[in-house]
Amino acid sequence: MAFQDLLDQVGAMGRFQIIQMAFFILCNAIVAPHIMLENFTAVILGHRCWVHILDNDTVSDNATGTLSHDTLLRISIPLDSNLRPEKCRHFIHPQWQLLHQNGTFSNMIEPDTEPCIDGWVYDRSSFLSSTVTEWDLVCESQSLNSVAKFFFMAGMLMGSIVCGYLTDRFGRRLLLTWSLFQLAVAETCAALAPTFLVYCSLRLLAGMSTTTILTNTVLLIVEWTTPKYQAMGATMAIVSCNLGQSTIAGLAYGIRNWHTLQLVASIPIFFLFIFSRFAIMLPTFGLFLHLKHLATNVFLVQFLLGAVSLPSNYVSIWTLNHKGRRISLFFFMSMMGIYFLVIIFVPEEMQTMRIILTTLGGGLSFASVSCFVTFSNELLPTIIRATGLGIIGVCTNLGAALAPLLMILETYAAPLPWVIYGASCILAGLTVLLLPETRNQPLPDSLQDIKNEGKVSREVKQEELSIKVTQF
Known part of the structure; x- marks a missing residue:
């Protein structure tokens, strides 16, 4: 077909x-x-050469304080064919004589100019910065x-x-x-x-x-x-x-x-990775690899995380057996997301509170991983389980690799990585609710069993097997 x-x-x-x-x-x-x-x-922003007499605050205030900005610009930067300041050249020496002349100077010797050697000044009225201002991609560049x-x-x-x-x-x-x-x-x-x-x-x-x-x-x-x-x-x-x-x-x-x-x-x-297994390992390794950002006493926090792993896994077993796979994974992931969002507002001075919250976050992470492993195995049919788990393994490793990279964003805003970790947890937890429940269901053997027909299929197979045995 x-x-x-x-x-x-x-x-x-x-x-x-x-x-x-x-x-x-x-x-x-x-x-x-x-x-x-x-x-x-x-x-490309509007630009002109940086010149000492015009753009050095000390010189402008002391030596030329009586002259306006436009006057200093006139004696420092030549005009182009449209009578606008040149973008890529400046006078080698200030042309003071231009202050006493009007109109054009066709009969005069053109003053010596040179390219911008000290950088550029940009017009930032429309844009504060761009890659052009970052690396001076103007004039010859x-x-x-x-x-x-x-x-x-x-x-x-x-x-x-x-x-x-x-x-x-x-x-x-x-x-x-x-x-x-x-x-x-x-x-x-x-x-x-x-x-x-x-x-x-x-x-x-x-x-x-x-x-x-x-x-x-x-x-x-x-x-x-x-x-x-x-x-x-x-x-x-x-x-x-x-x-x-x-x-x-x-x-x-x-x-x-x-x-x-x-x-x-x-x-x-x-x-966009909330629909994949980036979403589980990204915050997990974001927590485990950055304990120093969460508490000053790394030794104590590392010990407490190891100690909390056993009770957290026991709790995950209880919830998996009594509340189901979807609800369990949704709960632990959502609570872990809330932890990341809460820890942002706890001052660094409150070290005891930060250590307690980090320990609880680690426990929620352990429980989430346990639920994730159980749920993943039960969702995949036998004929593609090994292949599927291999692909999931690649996705989880990508999430783990991405976790430390997000800490680069701390340069711009300290809470930003933790907000991303928390939001990914909550969104992933909501996405889990779209998956079918597998509690007390037999492992699917084929793709056909995925459509909630696994139990019926197994019963038919058992009947056929019993009939064959009886005939034998």
Whole structure:
């Protein structure tokens, strides 16, 4: 039976397809703006040469305090053909004689000028900063601004070349998950890039990821729907990209610092992992690897975390057996998220309270991992359990690797990493409620058993086996 025929029988647009389509539309709306992001992060601001007599506060106040800014500008910066200050050259020496002349000076010898050797002064009335002001990509270096955009587009080209093969080789979802991870890390690190070369390299990786994400979202929408809904799904995917482009314009209007804008556009990509197992290990390792940020006495906290592991796992066993898998994992993940959000508001002086909360957070983390391992094994059918657990292992390791990287954001706002850890816990807990309950259910042997038919299937198999034994 063809896959499309199977979709016709089980439902062309059920709950699964609707949730999946909504997720992919959200992906496109968040990812697509990165194509146009440099319209705002790499904008070329008005600029002129930095000159000692004009821009050195000490000199301006003491030696030339009676002269206006415009007067000092006139004797320091030559005018271009439009009678505006030159952007890339300045007078070698102040031209005081210009203060006593009016009009043009065609009969005079042109004063000697030179390129900007001490840097530039930028007009920050529209934007506070950009990659241009970060690395002075003006005048002789202005072409490098286009080079940065070329790197991103080259990445998109490379992504288009390899996307098809890798997608067919490793599967749509796995490659989509990896590309989301790569884009989130590359674009977040781009905001913190120490050099222009590092920034271009990160934008190259971002371009490769963007193409792969946008291609695979459309593929999955089309392939999981019947021809009746395929045109609608593909169109909605494109519309979501367009809406994302409008959103970035609004963000850029309110955020005029390129570092902040880059982070605001990149960090939400991390939250797209709430539907995967990033979401469990990200906050877990965020807690375990950064104990020094939570309490000064690391030795005591490490000991208490080890001591609390046994009672926390016992509690997880009790809740799994009496409350079910979904409720247990939802509860522990949500409480862990609340812990991350609460610890932000506890002053560092209250070390006893911080140690108690960190110990409780560690216990919730241990319980969450126990529930996660149990639930994952019971959800997967036997024929693909090993493969599925391998993929889940890759996802959990990616989440673990991502946890320390998020601490880089502490440079801009100390609570930001903890907010991300907490929000990912709560959102992941809510997502768990979409999964089927597996408590007191037999392990599924096949994909057919996943549709709540495992018990019936097993009973039929046992009857057939008993009949065969009786006949023998």
